Amino acid sequence: MNMKKTVISQVVAAATLAASGQVLAQTISDDAVRIGVLTDLSGIYSAVEGPGAVVAAEMAVADFGGKVLGKDIIITTADTQSKADLASSKAREMFERDKVDMIVGNVSTASALAAMEVADQMKKVALVTGAASLPITNERCNPYTVHWVYDTYALAHGTGKAVVETGKKTWFFVTADYAFGHTLQRDTSEVVLASGGEVLGSVAHPIRTTDFASYLFQAQSSGSQVIALANAGGDTIGSIKQAAELGIMGSDQTVVPLLMFISDIQALGLRETQGMNFTVGWYWDFNESNRKFAERFMEKFKGTAPTSVQAGVYSATLNYLKAIESTKTDDSDAVMKYLKSTPIDDGLFKGVIRPDGKFEHDMYLLQVKAPKESKSRNDIASVVRVIPADQATLPLSQSQCKLVKG
Structure with a gap:
């Protein structure tokens, strides 16, 4: 009798294991x-x-x-x-x-x-x-x-805040005309104003444009201390190249790219970008x-x-x-x-x-190295400040996300 119960138990256990194995297999679609x-x-x-x-x-x-x-x-x-x-x-x-x-x-x-x-x-x-x-x-x-x-909040509270703290209070934005550009301009403007600065104006350019001259001249004529580039990638590269060609890079105004990547700096070269600050979520070195x-x-x-x-x-x-x-x-x-x-x-x-x-x-505020400081093609910047996570992120108390308010 006990032998029969043992055999039945083993059969039930085996069936259970087989069934659970089938369930496990089905959990991966x-x-x-x-x-x-x-x-x-x-x-x-x-x-x-x-x-x-x-x-x-x-x-x-x-x-x-x-x-x-x-x-x-x-x-x-x-x-x-x-x-x-x-x-x-x-x-x-x-x-x-x-x-x-x-x-x-x-x-x-x-x-x-x-x-x-x-x-x-x-x-x-x-x-x-x-x-x-x-x-x-x-x-x-x-x-x-x-x-x-x-995100744009982190960029504004990284690069934007750092530049205002150097005493450059008046800003003019050259902005990519789509959601990212306008959001970056908005978030950075809030930081500038909260820090006692002033936004003198802005001009929007189409994404993927090749001629930034008119936009840069408008920014230059504003007399602002900062010409802030609220764009990215090829648009940022084109803006900086043309600012240098037009002599704006060497003027009393400072061209500040609000979003840059190591690939942008490599495309432009350290000579054009040395000393620039930019904010990243991670840096290889x-x-x-x-x-x-x-x-x-x-x-x-x-x-x-x-x-x-x-x-x-x-x-x-x-x-x-x-x-x-x-x-x-x-x-x-x-x-x-x-x-x-x-x-x-x-x-x-x-x-x-x-x-x-x-x-x-955490986020990181970087500064582009001078050509003589760089030891290799990828050695393009130094970390000058770690921005703690809670300072680099919009407080949940200010969130409009339905998952927070709901």
Whole structure:
């Protein structure tokens, strides 16, 4: 009798284990974890994120072991060219046709907002690493988006505040005429005014323009101490090049780019950019952990050090995989709950993801080196200030995100 009970128990236990194994297998949709790198591979911001983002994502997958919960990790890529319509259609293609579980990247605000709207509709995770506008986790927030690297609030309270503190109180903005540019101008203007400064005016230019002369002359004629560039990527490079050609760089006015990346400085050269301050969420030469990652990245990416957003792609991808491993599922709600409840410390970034989806971590104020100070092509800046996470992030008490107020 006891023997019969033992046999029955063993059969029930085996059946239970088999059933639980089937349940576990079903927690990974489509029998694989699929990650979509949605970025600007050929447009104005391709050097900022672009192909380097794909390398960073591949490194994260390799470092994780190539599988999660025994399932393959597959990377899919698509080129948005930093255009909202392309970002929206490519995001939908990735989710519907390619069965992607998460998208990472989105280097322009327009493309990020378009893609994250699709992700929200389809209840899929969108980890924004390249775009900057505060609305991503403020009035345009959604339950499936994380803003990973930086935003316009951090740039304003980093670069903007640092320049005002040097005594340069009067500002004129040359602004990219789309959401990012206007948000950056707004956030920086608030810092300037709160610090006792004055905004004398602004002029908006089309994105991807090639002639900045009229805009720069208008800024010059304002007599402001600061000509603030509220643009990015190729537009920032073009603005600075033409400011130098027009003799504005050597005048009493200071040209201040409010968003710069290591790739921008390499394109311009240290002679044109030396002494400029800029704010980043990560810098490759800040500590040993960053340098080790950068060395591995450079081996795979033609000797070019990673930008902050490329490092962000690595961090976002790695932590997404950790969330799947910990929750035993790629269900978006479960993954997001884990990400928002678990502190992040992956060797590159350290902080917490808030209810609004903002990844709150320290930021860094950098200063571009003089040519004689640089030891290599990638040795372009020094960290002059660490901006604590709580100072670099919009207080939740001021948030307009429905996930906070609700």
